[in-house]
Amino acid sequence: MLSRLGDIAEVINAEIVGDPAYGISGAGTLKNALPDQISFLANRQYSEYLRTTRAGAVVLAREDLQHCPVNALIVKDPYLGFVKAVRFLYPEPAYQSGIAPSASISNSALIHASVCISAHVAIGAGVIIEENVYIGPGCVLEQNVVIGKNTRLVANVTLCHGVRVGERVLLHPGVVIGADGFGMANENGQWLKLPQLGSVIINDDVEIGANSTVDRGALGDTIIEEGVKIDNQVQIGHNCVIGAHTAIAGCAGVAGSVTIGKRCMIGGASAISGHIEIADDVIITGLSGVSRSITQAGTYSGAMVVSDIMTWRKNTARFRHLDELARRVAVLENKLKKET
Amino acid sequence: MLSRLGDIAEVINAEIVGDPAYGISGAGTLKNALPDQISFLANRQYSEYLRTTRAGAVVLAREDLQHCPVNALIVKDPYLGFVKAVRFLYPEPAYQSGIAPSASISNSALIHASVCISAHVAIGAGVIIEENVYIGPGCVLEQNVVIGKNTRLVANVTLCHGVRVGERVLLHPGVVIGADGFGMANENGQWLKLPQLGSVIINDDVEIGANSTVDRGALGDTIIEEGVKIDNQVQIGHNCVIGAHTAIAGCAGVAGSVTIGKRCMIGGASAISGHIEIADDVIITGLSGVSRSITQAGTYSGAMVVSDIMTWRKNTARFRHLDELARRVAVLENKLKKET
Amino acid sequence: MLSRLGDIAEVINAEIVGDPAYGISGAGTLKNALPDQISFLANRQYSEYLRTTRAGAVVLAREDLQHCPVNALIVKDPYLGFVKAVRFLYPEPAYQSGIAPSASISNSALIHASVCISAHVAIGAGVIIEENVYIGPGCVLEQNVVIGKNTRLVANVTLCHGVRVGERVLLHPGVVIGADGFGMANENGQWLKLPQLGSVIINDDVEIGANSTVDRGALGDTIIEEGVKIDNQVQIGHNCVIGAHTAIAGCAGVAGSVTIGKRCMIGGASAISGHIEIADDVIITGLSGVSRSITQAGTYSGAMVVSDIMTWRKNTARFRHLDELARRVAVLENKLKKET
Known part of the structure; x- marks a missing residue:
């Protein structure tokens, strides 16, 4: 289906230089986009591809307009503009509501009629699922889990008992929320487990990547605030609080009882020790270890890099x-x- | 349900200063506990919360008694005492025995009548499951797996063929035991896989965290000795032997053919190279790399930490x-x- | 079942010193092999075990023949010879074709009659599965996945929509292929997700370890070339290209848009930053961070190691x-x- 370039310009709030009636059906890189696709230039490193692009239109900054051989959409932040254009061109897929015959659902679960529950899903007692939720194949929801509107569990996700998930949350395959935290006392050389009594609260608009894990709290809850984005294979320990709109890249590990501020960016493969606090607006570069609290916004690094x-x-x-x-x-x- | 404080004192072997008839129904932090909850003071960092706590009782050391405004239970190790109190207040949940209709079970499997097998479980030929085992939804047990009494697989756990699991073992969601080790020869630039003929033996009282993996041995077996506690997203390579009562924190990786001693503590996000030995009672701090054998008990560190x-x-x-x-x-x- | 030593010698192209009619039924280490088992000596560190081995035959280099008390198979590369012998002794298990009654399969999926589909598998619309594929219990194949001949998904594997998997690929439990890459723009402190439009192409003879993840591309595809071997808990970001016959050890993380050359070896727990290129034949030792492109073949290291x-x-x-x-x-x- 073709969208008019003029409509895209309106959606992304761009100045159009070219034909508003031009039809766009998809998106691609400057190098590979076809004439019915839109592209973007955000990083000057790729300027060479602009001059020869076959894209139907390019989202770019005004300074780059002179080198654009095709329709142009001028915005201040071309990557943001492009993301908005792609979201307009590719709206979220709609799911058919209904419950797969192979799903196993407790009689005491409350599930809204608009929900889609896929094959081999297991839903425990007291679970509540709100409107337009999608539960993909193989997901397990233990007892008393609550899931808010428009949330999506892709496949093979496990939510342990009592976990609460907000609205518009996206949980990728293999995610485990609410497994026991790693808490125990030592008695004469042997470990005695502390029953983990807390739960996990995942707030609205959170996304969690494939095979990531968020442990339940020991006494209080582990809390992921709204808008937090977590990449694949990230571990969040018990009783952590991850501040709103913080992003955590792949393979990072956060030990127990860590409080991370709002709008932080934690680099991939970083490791944060337990019982510390990180202020708002802190950036940690990848593969860095953090073992003390960080009280000031700013960028911090701790990674050695290879030489021969x-x-x-x-x-x-x-x-x-x-x-x-x-x-x-x-x-x-x-x-x-x-x-x- | 209320428990008498006097009964709790007896269970944790504490001296009681207060009312033995006082009723306790749960547990919480010093800061947040309610009057029907028990709390503890193990870390002086939290002393300020003792003076104002609303908890019904506090497990603490004798030195802190003077500042305790409520019932007190005096012990030598307050955290250990608190763990024992919580275990008394929150006994393991009992599961109803029985086999979910959606479970798929080989005719040749031997399953004790007391076992609970949940929805969408797949059990292969020759599997043996002993008394009071709980197999949560979505678990896969390939052929010839053996599971000892009172063991619990929470959900979506995979045990590959021939894996042997002891008694009172707890395996969290997404755990994979017995996948092939990473063993291969190179022939003219291409890799030729060595079939992995060994298995994995998980001994009694082991706990393994969400999405952790333990590979099967190449020729002999990979062995996790009794009482080992493994956190989330830990990888144990083929032919490792992890000594009894060792604890391994989240995101650590242990390469193949490593022998770790008894009562070791391996910090989170640490990495241990293949074919080395680590003595008993070794502590490795987090984010540390170990590439040579460690022959002496003690604490070892190798982590750089961030600066601006x-x-x-x-x-x-x-x-x-x-x-x-x-x-x-x-x-x-x-x-x-x-x-x- | 016994194999004649002479037949093994022929398969691995070895010179036999001993009895070609000797019967071998399995394989073991020099230290533990029994008289009906074959073993090998590749690492002089284990020479002491050669003199006292009870193995029925040993694959070794000519220099070690003098100390071999049993039948010997002389080759240039004893480990490679042993791997070939074990592959001969333990051929891949054959699976019975057929579809488990509990599998949930879209009417529009095209599945060859020789395929084995296990319990609780979910297969979406438009999926194509070629000859002799094995799909283990609990696997999820979203719509339009394509799987080539003789490929094996062990259990609880998730392939997201449109992922293409080649022939003779082996995917271990918990593997997730084609989850969304971590791509988003920031608008006034909040993250806006870029829909991930690309897919993942896994070429022939690839093996991917337990709980590893490969993200789908943002615009183009993520590509794993033929013969790549990936260990457990490895993360491959969106739009990466991993060159043919490269091996990546456990717990390594590769950020987005990284191109790794052919025949590289990436050590365990290594982390590679986004948008860089690594040349062919590069070796990165374990726990190393790579943040700039590497243009020359060679060995690179960046790991600190523990001291007291x-x-x-x-x-x-x-x-x-x-x-x-x-x-x-x-x-x-x-x-x-x-x-x-």
Whole structure:
């Protein structure tokens, strides 16, 4: 189905340079888009592709207009404009309401008539599911789970007992919400588990990536505030609070009882130690370890990066004696002070 | 249901200062507990909350008694005492025995009558399941799996063929036990897989967190000894032996053929290289890499931690020339030696 | 069932020293193999076990023949020879074709008669499955997935809509292919998701370990080329291209739009930043961070390793002032220059 370029311009609030009646049916990269597709230029690194693009239209900043050989949509933030255009071109798929015959549903569950429940779903006692929710194949909802409107569980998602999920939440395959936190006491060398009495609250507009896990709280609840975006294979420990609109990239791990502020960006493969607080608007670069609270907004880094193995070995061998090296420098400084 | 404080004191072996007839129905933090709940003070950091707590009773050390405004239970290790109190107040839920109609079970499986098998469970040929086991929804047990008494698979757990699981084991959602190890030979640039002939043995009282994986052995078995506690998203490679009562925190990875001793604590997001041994009673702090055997008990660390990005960049830039810096220091030392 | 040693020798192209009629029924380590089992010596570290082995035959290099007390099969690469012998002794299990009654299959799916579809599998509209494919219990194939001949999905695997999987691919339990990539724009502090329009193409002879995830592309596709081997809990971001015959060890994370060359080896727990390229034949050691493109074949390392915690603390304290230390050394050098 074709959309008029003029309609797209209106949706993304762009100035159009070209033919408003031009038809667009999809989206692609500058390099590969076809004449019925829209593209964008957000990163000057790709400017070369603009001059030769076959796209039907390009979302771009005014400075790049001169090099655009096709219809242009001028906006301040071309990536944001493009995202809005794609969302307009590809609206969320509609699901047919109904319950698959193979689903296993407790009699005491309250499920709105508009909900779609797929094959092999298991739903426990006391579960409540609101309007227009989609539960994909193989999902397990233990007892007393509550799911808000327009939320989607893609497939093979597990929500443990009592977990509460808000509206417009998207949970990707393999996500586990509400497994027990890792809490135990040691008695004579053996571990005694603390029953995990809390739950998990996932607020509105949260997205959680494939195979990520969010543990239930020990006494209070683990809380994921509204608009938080979590990538794949992220682990969130018990009693964490993740502030609104924070994004956490893939393979990051957050230990228990961590409070992360609002609008933070946590890089991939980062690890955050337990019982610390991170302020609002903090950026942690990837593969970084955070072991103390961060009280100031800003960007923090802690990742070593590769060099060729010979260089690396020489430098790390010196690192193992860095304290000694620093002492030797102090000795030299003292000698020179005495001499002069 | 209310429990008498005197009964709790007896269970946790505490000296009671207050009313033994006082009724307790649950547990909470010092800050949030209600008058029918028990709480604890183990970390002085939270002392301020003791003076104003509304809890019905507090498990604490004798030194803190003077500041306790409510009933007190005095023990040596307040966290351990509290864990025991909570376990008394919240006994393991009992499951109704029986087999869900949607479960798919091989005729040759031997399943004790007391077992609970939930919806959409698949059980292969030759599987043996002992008394009081709970198999949650969506679990897959391939052929010849054996599961001991009182073990619980929460949901969507996969046990591959021949895996043996002991008694009182707890496997959280998404756990995969017995997938193939990563073993292969290279022939002219292409990989040839070694069929993984071993299995996995999970001993008694082991707990394994959500989406963690334990690979089957290549020739012998992978072994998780009794009382080992593994957090979420941990990977254990083929032919590892994890010693009794060792705890491994979230997102840690253990490569193949690693032997870890008894009562070790492996920090979150740590990585242990293949074919090494770690002694008993070793503590590895989080985000640390271990590439050689550790033969002595003790605490080991290898994690860099974040600083603000400008400081970090300056220091890592110097690190890339650390060997050269050390040589320059040696040159200075030689010069000064000659001069004096 | 016994295989003749002479037949094994022929299969692995070995020179036999011993009895070609000797019967072998399995495989084991030098230390533990029984007289009806074959073993190997590839690592001199295990030479001591050769002299006392009870194995029926040993695959080894000519230099080690003198110490072999049993039948010997002489080859250039003993590990490769052993892998071939085990593959001969343990051929892939054959599955009975057929569709489990509990499977839920769209009427519009095209499934070859030789396929085995296990219990609680869900197959969406337009799915195509070729000859001799095995789909284990609990797998979910969304609409329009295509699976080539002789591919095996072990259990609880999720393939999202439109994912294409080649021939002889092996996907372990919990694998998720084609979940949405982590792509979004920020508008006034809130995240707006870019619909992920691409898909994932898994080529022939790929193996992907338990609970690993490969995201679908944003505009183009994510591509795993032929013969790639991916271990457990690995994350591959959207629009990555992983070159043929590359191996990626457990817990590694690859961010979006990364191109990795052919025949690379990526160590466990490594993390690769987005939008970079890694040349062919690159080896990255474990727990290393890669944040810039690597244009030359070779071995690269970036992992710090543990020391005892006191030494570590002293050295990292110095690291936090490394830039200052380098400046102090420069000052000393200048002083000495002026003096001389």
